[in-house]
Amino acid sequence: GDSVTQMEGPVTLSEEAFLTINCTYTATGYPSLFWYVQYPGEGLQLLLKATKADDKGSNKGFEATYRKETTSFHLEKGSVQVSDSAVYFCALKQGAQKLVFGQGTRLTINP
């Protein structure tokens, strides 16, 4: 069945460092892909998405490109801030109504 695999966490970086969180997927066809983020004390919220191959989703300085050839959707940010500390979830849309999530990656940014 469809699945999403994220890099193991936790990830700890210093402020202004470059961030990559790896995400690969297994699916039938080419599903829409998403990154959701959960800040401390809040519910998950959509960060960015891409609906077809080679699409780039971007938001709040984060970017991810839908790579069909490598079945990947890695999350990147050029210069992280303390406020980016959160848990990040990669997900794909299965059918019309479900999201299939990866296990999440906890990111901590130190000042």
Added chain:
Amino acid sequence: DTGVSQNPRHKITKRGQNVTFRCDPISEHNRLYWYRQTLGQGPEFLTYFQNEAQLEKSRLLSDRFSAERPKGSFSTLEIQRTEQGDSAMYLCASSLTDFAATGELFFGEGSRLTVL
């Protein structure tokens, strides 16, 4: 606050007891979802409603679990005869009808269940 609201936020119960969680979605959202998240894992789909109709249930939703959305507004998730394996965070989310196009769900903070 017009976000998704879940209650209680944390429930501790003994094995064999029944528990019920409530979710109040964003008022204009006609779709409501329940997901379950265990420690170190991402959320897993349980079921979803469009208005008051329950349209899909995961095989994860055993016959001890029942969800309702009687008037198409708030929803309840009941777990009967709880087992230790039911310990998890139960997440509620809501969306507009265009979820199929947007993929955007609005999640509550979750209800954490601990079964002793």
